[in-house]
Structures are given as C-alpha cells and as structure tokens.
Amino acid sequence: MSCCGTNPAYDELDEVCRLVSARLAAFLRTLRDNGFPVGLHEGRDAAVLMAAGYIERPGLLRSAFKHLFSARKSDWDKFDGLFDAFWLGRRVKSRSMTMGSVKAANSPSLKSLQDKRSERTGGDAATDQIPSADDAPEARAGEGRMEGASRADNLAEIDFRKMADPEQIEEAHNVAARLAKTMRTRLTRRDLARRRGYRLDLRRTIHSNISHGGVPISLVKRQRKEKPLRLVMLLDASGSMSMYTGVFLRFIHGVLDEFREAEAFLFHTRLAYVSDAMKEKDPARALDRLSIMAQGAGGGTKIGESLQTFNRWHAARVLHSRSCVMIVSDGYETGDAALLGREMAALAKRCRRIVWLNPMMAWRGYAPEAAGIKAALPYVDLYAPANTLKSLTELEPYLAKL
Amino acid sequence: MEGAQIVIASEAKQSSFFEKEKLDCFVASLLAMTADNAPAMKTREEIAQALAASGYIADSELATAISLMQLLKRPLLLEGEAGVGKTEVAKALAAAHATELIRLQCYEGLDQSAALYEWNYQRQLLAIQAHRGDKADTIEDQIFSEKYLLERPLLAAIRRRTPPVLLIDEIDRADDEFEAFLLELLSDFQVSIPELGTITATTIPHVILTSNGTRELSDALRRRCLYHYVDYPDVDREARIIMARITGAGASLSLQIARMVENVRKEELRKVPGVAETLDWAAALVGLGVRDLHDVPETVHETLMCLLKTHEDKSRLTREISERLLGKVA
Numbered sequence: 001m002s003c004c005g006t007n008p009a010y011d012e013l014d015e016v017c018r019l020v021s022a023r024l025a026a027f028l029r030t031l032r033d034n035g036f037p038v039g040l041h042e043g044r045d046a047a048v049l050m051a052a053g054y055i056e057r058p059g060l061l062r063s064a065f066k067h068l069f070s071a072r073k074s075d076w077d078k079f080d081g082l083f084d085a086f087w088l089g090r091r092v093k094s095r096s097m098t099m100g101s102v103k104a105a106n107s108p109s110l111k112s113l114q115d116k117r118s119e120r121t122g123g124d125a126a127t128d129q130i131p132s133a134d135d136a137p138e139a140r141a142g143e144g145r146m147e148g149a150s151r152a153d154n155l156a157e158i159d160f161r162k163m164a165d166p167e168q169i170e171e172a173h174n175v176a177a178r179l180a181k182t183m184r185t186r187l188t189r190r191d192l193a194r195r196r197g198y199r200l201d202l203r204r205t206i207h208s209n210i211s212h213g214g215v216p217i218s219l220v221k222r223q224r225k226e227k228p229l230r231l232v233m234l235l236d237a238s239g240s241m242s243m244y245t246g247v248f249l250r251f252i253h254g255v256l257d258e259f260r261e262a263e264a265f266l267f268h269t270r271l272a273y274v275s276d277a278m279k280e281k282d283p284a285r286a287l288d289r290l291s292i293m294a295q296g297a298g299g300g301t302k303i304g305e306s307l308q309t310f311n312r313w314h315a316a317r318v319l320h321s322r323s324c325v326m327i328v329s330d331g332y333e334t335g336d337a338a339l340l341g342r343e344m345a346a347l348a349k350r351c352r353r354i355v356w357l358n359p360m361m362a363w364r365g366y367a368p369e370a371a372g373i374k375a376a377l378p379y380v381d382l383y384a385p386a387n388t389l390k391s392l393t394e395l396e397p398y399l400a401k402l
Numbered sequence: 403m404e405g406a407q408i409v410i411a412s413e414a415k416q417s418s419f420f421e422k423e424k425l426d427c428f429v430a431s432l433l434a435m436t437a438d439n440a441p442a443m444k445t446r447e448e449i450a451q452a453l454a455a456s457g458y459i460a461d462s463e464l465a466t467a468i469s470l471m472q473l474l475k476r477p478l479l480l481e482g483e484a485g486v487g488k489t490e491v492a493k494a495l496a497a498a499h500a501t502e503l504i505r506l507q508c509y510e511g512l513d514q515s516a517a518l519y520e521w522n523y524q525r526q527l528l529a530i531q532a533h534r535g536d537k538a539d540t541i542e543d544q545i546f547s548e549k550y551l552l553e554r555p556l557l558a559a560i561r562r563r564t565p566p567v568l569l570i571d572e573i574d575r576a577d578d579e580f581e582a583f584l585l586e587l588l589s590d591f592q593v594s595i596p597e598l599g600t601i602t603a604t605t606i607p608h609v610i611l612t613s614n615g616t617r618e619l620s621d622a623l624r625r626r627c628l629y630h631y632v633d634y635p636d637v638d639r640e641a642r643i644i645m646a647r648i649t650g651a652g653a654s655l656s657l658q659i660a661r662m663v664e665n666v667r668k669e670e671l672r673k674v675p676g677v678a679e680t681l682d683w684a685a686a687l688v689g690l691g692v693r694d695l696h697d698v699p700e701t702v703h704e705t706l707m708c709l710l711k712t713h714e715d716k717s718r719l720t721r722e723i724s725e726r727l728l729g730k731v732a
Contacts, residue, residue, distance in 0.1 A: 037621050037624060037625045038625075039625060041625075042625070045474050045476070048473070048474065049470070049473070049474075052473060060446075060466065063462070063463050063466045064466055064470055066463075067463075067466065067467045067470055067478075067628045067629055067630055068470065068474070068628060070629040070631075071621065071624035071625060071627075071629055072481070072624060072629070073481060073631055075629070076629065076631045203515075203520075203523060206523040206524075206527065207521065207523050210523065210526055210527065210530070210545075213530055213531075214527040214530060214531070308670075312672075316614070316615065316616055317615050317616060317617065317618065320616075346672075
C-alpha cells in the first residue's frame with residue numbers, strides 16, 4: 001500500500017508488478033505488526049531499492065532491508081528471521097512474533113497471538129505472580145506466618161497477602177496508582193523549587209545588548225537545568241514473593257504511567273525488562289503481556305545474577321546521576337550472596353539512591369538474617385517495609401527529598 | 403555469508419515471487435522510472451575496498467549500509483558497544499571519498515550556538531564602535547553579514563562545495579530538544595537565520611550518527627536513519643584490522659592477538675575490551691618485540707592492562723587465567 005501510493009504509474013503496471021508491490025506492502029504490514037517503525041517513506045525507499053537491482057539477490061536485499069527497516073538492536077536481531085519467513089517461506093522463531101516491542105500493541109494480529117499465548121500459559125506457574133481470586137486462598141492455606149501483619153482497621157493497613165477478595169485487590173491497585181500520582185507531583189514541584197544557581201552568561205548578554213551599542217543594560221543569566229528524577233524499579237517475582245507481586249506490579253504500572261522517567265524490571269532467576277509491556281494503558285492487558293515475559297517466575301531468586309545482568313546490559317542506559325533504584329524483594333537469595341554484595345556495590349556507584357522495600361519486614365520477629373539481604377544492606381540507603389499500602393505512602397516524603 | 407546467500411538464492415528460485423522472468427519485467431519497469439539509481443549496486447564492493455585502503459576493514463553488511471546511504475540519501479545511525487569502531491567508520495568514509503570530515507561531538511546542554519551558527523559578538527561590537535556616526539541601517543547591514551557569522555559544524559557541513567562526511571558523535575548524550583532540532587535539519591537540509599534569511603544546502607553531506615545507548619533515542623530520529631549495529635569483529639576480521647593498523651604486526655601474531663582478545667571477551671568482565679583496546683595491546687606487543695605470544699606468557703599477562711580498564715577486571719584475570727586463555731590460542 002505504501003509503495004503503491006507513491007508509484008504514479010500503478011494502474012499501467014502489469015499484473016506481476018502489482019503482485020510484487022502488493023507483496024511488499026504485505027511485508028511492510030508484517031514488520032509493523034512486529035513493532036518495526038515503518039512508515040510511508042520506508043515503503044517508497046524499499047521500492048527504490050528493489051528497482052535498483054537489489055531484488056536479484058535475496059541475500060543482498062535482506063541485508064539492505066535490514067538497514068532500512070530496523071531502528072534498534074532488537075529489530076536488528078530479529079529481522080533476518082522475519083525476512084526469511086515472509087519471502088522464503090521458512091519458519092520464524094515464535095519468540096520474535098510474540099514478544100515484539102510495545103509499538104506492536106495496537107495491531108490486532110499480535111494481540112490475538114498474545115491472548116492465545118496467555119490462555120495457553122494460564123494454567124502453569126508463570127501466572128502465579130498475579131494473585132487472582134482463585135489461587136489466593138490455597139496460597140493462604142499454605143502460608144503459616146500470617147499473624148505477623150499489622151491489625152487492620154481499614155483497607156490501607158491490610159497485609160497484601162490477606163486480600164483475596166477481587167474487589168479489595170482492585171481497590172489496592174487503585175491506591176497504588178493514586179500514590180504514584182502524588183509522589184510524582186511532589187517530585188516535580190521539588191524539582192522546580194530547586195532551579196537556582198544563577199551565573200551571568202557573558203556571550204548572550206553581549207549579544208542581546210548589541211542594540212544598545214554594547215552597553216550591558218539587560219543581563220542574561222544562566223540557569224542550571226535539573227533533570228527530573230528517574231525511578232528504576234526492580235521487582236522480585238519469585239515464589240516467596242508471589243503474594244505481593246500482583247500489587248507491586250500494579251504499583252509499578254502506576255509509576256510508569258505517572259512519572260516522566262521510569263523504568264521497570266522483573267527478576268526471579270533471571271532479569272526481564274518490562275517497561276515496554278507495562279506501558280500498556282490497560283492494566284489487565286499489561287499483566288497479560290507480563291505473564292508471557294516472566295516465564296519461569298515463581299521459582300527461586302537469583303538476585304545477584306539478576307543485578308549483574310542489570311549492571312552489565314541496562315545500567316548505562318537507564319541510570320543517570322539523578323536516578324533512584326527501588327528494589328522490591330524479600331532478600332531470600334538462592335544464588336551466591338557474595339555476588340549480590342559485589343553487584344550492589346557496583347550499582348551504588350552508578351545511582352543516587354537505593355531503596356530496598358521488603359514486605360517481610362513488618363512480620364513480627366523478622367530480622368534481616370538471610371545471607372542475601374545481609375550482603376546487600378550496607379549499600380542500601382533506605383530499607384523499609386512495604387507490606388501495606390500505608391507503608392508505601394510513608395515512603396513518599398523520603399522520595400520527595402531525593 | 404556467501405554460503406548463506408547461495409542457499410537463500412536456491413530456495414528463492416522455488417518461490418513464485420522470485421521467478422526470473424517475472425522479476426525481470428518488474429525490475430525493468432521500475433528501472434525505467436528511476437534510471438539514475440542503477441550504478442549504486444556496483445559500488446558496494448568498491449566501497450569495501452576503499453574503506454580497507456583507508457585502514458577500516460568493513461564487513462559486507464556495513465558496505466551495504468554505506469551504499470544504501472548514498473542511494474537513498476539517508477543518514478546512517480551506528481549503534482554498538484563503546485570501542486567497536488563506530489567513529490572510525492566516519493573517518494574511513496571521509497578518507498575513501500577524499501573529502502572533509504566535519505565532526506560534531508554531542509554533550510549534555512549542546513545548543514544551537516555551539517552546533518549551528520553564532521554571531522561574532524566581539525567583532526560586531528568593534529564594528530559598531532568603529533562606524534559610530536553611520537546610519538543605523540548601514541551598520542546593521544554590515545554587522546549581520548556573512549563576515550560576522552561563525553560557522554559551527556552543522557552549518558559548515560551543508561555549505562561545502564563537495565559533500566563532506568558529517569559525523570554526529572554520541573547523539574545520545576545530547577538533550578531531547580537537540581535531537582528534535584537535528585531531525586528538522588536532517589530532513590530539510592536548510593537553516594534559517596533570522597537576521598540573514600534561509601540558507602539552503604549547497605550539497606547534501608554524508609551523515610553518520612553514532613550512539614552508545616546511554617539514552618533511548620526517539621523513534622522519529624531512528625526512523626529517519628538507516629540502522630546498523632556494529633558488533634565486535636570476529637577473529638578473522640579483527641586480525642585483519644590489526645594488520646592494517648599496526649605496522650610490524652605479522653599475520654600469525656595478529657591472528658594470535660585476535661584469538662586471545664576473543665577469549666578475554668568471553669570472560670565475565672565489567673568493561674569488555676573494544677577494538678581500540680585490541681589495537682593498543684597489539685601496538686604494545688609489537689613495540690616490545692614480541693613475535694609469538696606463547697614465547698612470552700609473562701609479557702602477555704603484564705601487558706593485559708591495555709585491555710582491562712578497571713581494577714576489578716584486572717584482579718579477576720589472574721596469571722593462571724591468562725595462561726589458560728593463552729593456552730586456548732592455537
């Protein structure tokens with residue numbers, strides 16, 4: 001379609017040309033469905049390439065199209081598979097079809113694929129991070145240490161684990177979203193109030209006073225530009241946290257929606273980057289997409305290894321000097337605790353603050369004795385309980401100060 | 403790569419859309435419309451050769467990207483880890499075209515006056531003082547003329563007689579606002595200066611943008627550009643790079659160095675050594691008169707500091723490990 005639109009002689013072309021044009025248009029549509037940012041311009045350029053003789057050698061055409069249509073590393077990596085599948089009839093790896101970036105979210109074909117997928121995985125362990133009404137009661141029965149939670153007089157103080165009622169869960173989700181909203185407004189106001197640090201900008205002063213013959217009458221000053229605070233959240237989705245993950249996911253969803261700059265990661269035995277999936281407007285759909293990405297959640301926790309992955313592959317991109325890293329985890333490390341300590345040290349060098357939220361902390365008699373949490377604590381700026389919505393609200397003044 | 407192409411080609415023959423006569427017909431009809439684009443195909447191998455002549459060993463995909471750049475007149479966005487030779491591509495391209503390289507290094511807070519143009523205020527003021535008594539209009543005409551305009555890289559790039567190579571380095575370090583401004587320039591290739599009017603490009607420069615991924619770039623900019631991901635070179639290519647860049651590095655030594663570096667890259671390191679580090683190390687070894695890495699394991703271990711840039715990595719690669727890695731080098 002896009003290439004045809006720019007082709008003035010479309011009606012005069014014979015059937016073959018029309019067939020190839022239609023096929024190219026279909027390929028562009030496939031790419032769009034897979035999250036490639038392909039527009040009219042690219043379609044026209046693709047036609048130019050085919051005309052320039054690239055079409056005679058598929059290997060070359062593939063390489064040329066790859067440069068033209070890819071926009072980032074993830075596109076770059078999966079392009080060859082898509083090209084082969086479309087033009088040469090080879091099978092594509094299912095991963096590249098289903099785990100496309102967020103841009104593809106509006107395409108019906110991908111959605112149906114995802115829905116099918118989540119239905120399929122609905123029964124297995126991957127979805128137990130979302131405490132639905134069905135599986136919560138059994139989990140409750142299995143847990144023996146619930147009495148440690150604060151006595152509830154209103155919803156805000158009920159331990160997340162006790163909220164099996166879907167309505168209550170819904171309410172908790174809403175509170176989390178509201179909280180994220182208030183935190184954000186606080187932060188931005190704080191940011192504005194700080195904008196001082198005046199210096200005289202000589203060059204601009206002279207420039208603006210040329211009309212006065214160079215006599216500096218109106219002064220131009222320089223303001224320091226403050227970056228907005230960036231919140232990077234790392235959520236533990238392992239089995240021991242499964243009662244809390246649902247609410248925190250909703251909280252993260254609120255944070256990603258409301259903060260100007262926020263990124264989210266999920267980890268259990270490995271780390272998954274979930275910001276793209278979470279930026280979906282509909283929370284239920286976001287959770288569906290997540291459940292696909294978080295295959296293997298609900299098992300053990302390798303916090304150290306996950307942090308290592310984070311430091312190595314993501315930290316340079318998502319962290320800057322005004323970043324706050326928020327780790328939500330119970331600190332039960334099944335991997336190497338020493339590694340966790342090392343990675344926490346590396347992380348602490350890169351960001352402004354590390355906040356560690358531990359839902360277990362409010363339990364009566366809990367002491368941070370797990371090897372993991374012991375190794376991590378020296379590098380944590382704030383270690384706080386987060387088992388109730390109220391405890392989340394209590395964080396707000398601290399975050400506003402950053 | 404060649405092998406893969408042949409396989410694809412043979413499969414393509416079975417596919418109805420690659421049938422020869424139909425294609426010829428389609429290509430012919432399209433060629434008639436865009437007749438001037440035909441020669442670009444031939445230049446692809448020439449590009450690789452020209453780059454090699456100026457010391458950059460390109461893989462075939464990069465050569466394709468550069469030929470596309472010329473065919474489609476689009477900027478090329480290079481992404482990849484630090485030290486894989488993204489900036490070198492631009493330098494080699496400029497040398498291959500025998501043209502000027504104009505470089506704009508991006509940083510936080512980079513603005514129009516540092517990237518595009520600025521008036522020479524001091525000279526303007528002097529002129530005003532010197533022509534005191536002239537009519538205001540005359541002075542104004544004079545001080546807002548070309549003579550008082552300071553060209554910055556972007557303006558310089560579109561006003562050259564022969565198209566230069568414009569390297570916009572580390573675009574991810576600039577602010578979002580600058581990115582939007584750059585996008586406008588890259589699509590129109592014209593600049594409007596309020597006091598002087600619109601300046602249209604005399605030539606369209608070859609634009610190369612590089613990014614280290616410290617910030618996610620906007621989709622608009624990504625879409626405007628051709629994309630190429632620069633990966634660490636494979637052993638063979640890295641050996642050829644060493645031979646091309648380090649005088650005195652023989653074929654066998656270069657291959658050994660490349661293999662050793664590949665082994666080092668497989669270790670869990672904080673900072674994975676790039677091509678630049680490899681070249682440093684090769685230069686050091688050649689300078690020390692090393693002919694064969696196996697003869698001098700101590701020297702190898704001691705000079706590894708050329709590759710390892712953090713204390714942690716240095717302490718991780720102990721003497722035993724470096725000897726084990728060296729042992730794997732055939």
